[in-house]
Amino acid sequence: MEETISLKALFQILRKRLWLITLVTIIAAIISAVVSFFVITPVYQTSTQILVNQAKNEQQLYNVGAVQTNVQLISTYNDIIKSPAILDKVISSLSLEKSSELLSEQIQVASSENSQVAQIIVQDTDPKRATEIANTVATVFKKEVPKIMNIDNVSILSKADFATSKSPVKPQPILNIAIALVVGLMVGVGLSFLLEYLDNTIKTEQDIENILELPVMGVITNIKDVPKVTNVQRPDMTARVPQRGETFGS
Structure with missing residues (x-):
């Protein structure tokens, strides 16, 4: 069965992996800046x-x-x-x-x-x-x-x-950083789709229908734990047994 993916699903993938895309882009820009300013000799x-x-x-x-x-x-x-x-x-x-x-x-x-x-x-x-x-x-x-x-x-x-x-013609830090941002963004997006493609875990009812090609008949919801009752006064089990000739309360 040919798999199709909607534009909405693509945006959902990007939104879910937005932190990864941002991280890769920032790291690429930082590396480019460090190399341009501190590693490459100006020409x-x-x-x-x-x-x-x-x-x-x-x-x-x-x-x-x-x-x-x-x-x-x-x-x-x-x-x-x-x-x-x-x-x-x-x-x-x-x-x-x-x-x-x-x-x-x-x-x-x-x-x-x-x-x-x-x-x-x-x-x-x-x-x-x-x-x-x-x-x-x-x-x-x-x-x-x-x-x-x-x-x-x-x-x-x-x-x-x-x-x-007196002004160096290369490296051009601003241009290098801009290129690094674009490359980092592309790598982040590609990595996000790759991770999503490799993720075969089932998370939603829609995943079950897509994988098993069977309709979902019912869903068991999460049941919260019943809160424990504390500070409950228990009856005094150590009361003295009355002797012969004694009455309760004497």
């Missing part, structure tokens, strides 16, 4: 911009073909910026105790479509060090790219500013 982000642009001569003010060439070169520059040829010099200049592979993971090069401007984004656990890495990468790249590609068309458009990188 700071800063960025600098470089401009890829051919030098203009007096006879040519604007050349669409040159601009398109510069845009196509940006994707090549992205790989060069994160290569050991650039990052090894950055590590040496800043005396960083890490390899070029690890430093490359902290750097991201982004550019808008059909734009000659590339953005060097650096993330680090120290905001000052992140700023120094971003500016040094841009400077070293500008200096080394003419030797690598035999062209000189890179200029630094804006440098990374330490003041703009």
